[in-house]
Amino acid sequence: MIVIIDYNVGNVKSVLNACKRIGLEAIISRDEEEIKKAKGIILPGVGSFAVAMENLKKYGLVEILNDRKENNIPIIGICLGMQILFEKGFEVEECKGLGYLKGNVDMIKTTEKLPHMGWNQLYFNRQNQILKNIKELEDVYFVHSFMADFNNENVIAYTEYGGMKIPAIVGMDNVIGCQFHPEKSGEVGERILKAWKEIVEC
């Protein structure tokens, strides 16, 4: 069983539906006991960096997540849930993130339209188990205006937009983040979630 963290940052039901479809048993919760029992943790989220961090603190989830991270439990952040895995965010104002991954999150610097919305292709940067079911250049669904710094040591896959290389899958040790929405990325997204399921189950 895994836990989808419930911290009031948008609709998390689609993540739950996606888990169900691949046979990954999941619950939506912010209960400490449930989180401590979980074999894996999904950190979802849409909205703003500062609100997400504030909510995590308000529900006492930061310490629990830190503890789970230290205990080597697989954690995957999706979209905003990926961004707060980094050290700092600059949406509205500077705000500290969870700091599991090195780097900051800032506005995409481009003259192209924002949000970066729609299907875009993945380019691989580093080998990782999370890529095992997909091929380079497959499409996933993005919707965001902020991006993580391109830090070679934690970028697993990236996409290109407005002349920028945008980190799309990031990770270090037991922590993974997806800037796009695997739960909305059709069959490709499903294969990515299945790879994470295997990481959780091994």
Add this chain to the structure above:
Amino acid sequence: MLRKRIIPCLDIKNGKVVKGINFVGLTDIGDPVDYAKMYELQCADEIVFLDITASYEERAIIKDIIEKGANELRIPLTVGGGIRTLNDFREILKSGADKVSINSAAVKNPELITEASKEFGAQCVVVAIDGKRDEEGNFKVFVKGGRENTGLDLVEWAKKCEELGAGEILLTSMDADGTKKGYDIEMTKRVVENVNIPVIASGGCGSIQDIVQVFKETNCDAALVASLFHYKEATIDEVKEELEKNDISVRRINK
């Protein structure tokens, strides 16, 4: 490269998909979720459900459909029709929609765009704009299915929507809608060139070539398609194949 999107739009009344609202004599043609799933498998990039149900009691039906749709679909789902308040927004999103589209409510109460954008994020706020030429040929914003001229200038209103926090614009040409003579290139261009958020072109699609044309001649991000698919005059795969032949970047499945 960011792909151009093909978005089938399903008009829903009493829980059933009906033929386009501008056609006389509504006939239901099937279950919306079945249709949406079929389109997903044909490589639709997103789905739009437009609730054209009039009465309040029937709102429960649409929520049920959204819930089923969200369960089945693995691509983004936008829901529009009759959304007036922040609470309507909340309920539609809670049912499982990814984006909510608002039309006349935004004209009546522009702050709704800002409030929704603040509370749920700009990415889920789609402002639907119905544009039409007035007697002098100026592009104006119309409501009530193109019957009422609001007097608002189309481009000014689109820019204002962006400023207020809209994440995307769904632009329907009421001149072209239902004609099947092609998208309104001039209108689409006018809006696309004046905003910096994604624009979905809508109204007038009657053939695969119409879709090719709107992507070739304007920088719109997506094309909304209804009857062409519902009447099985073309499949999404066929559309995408033709777009690829014309060097327009689209997402393909297993290709």
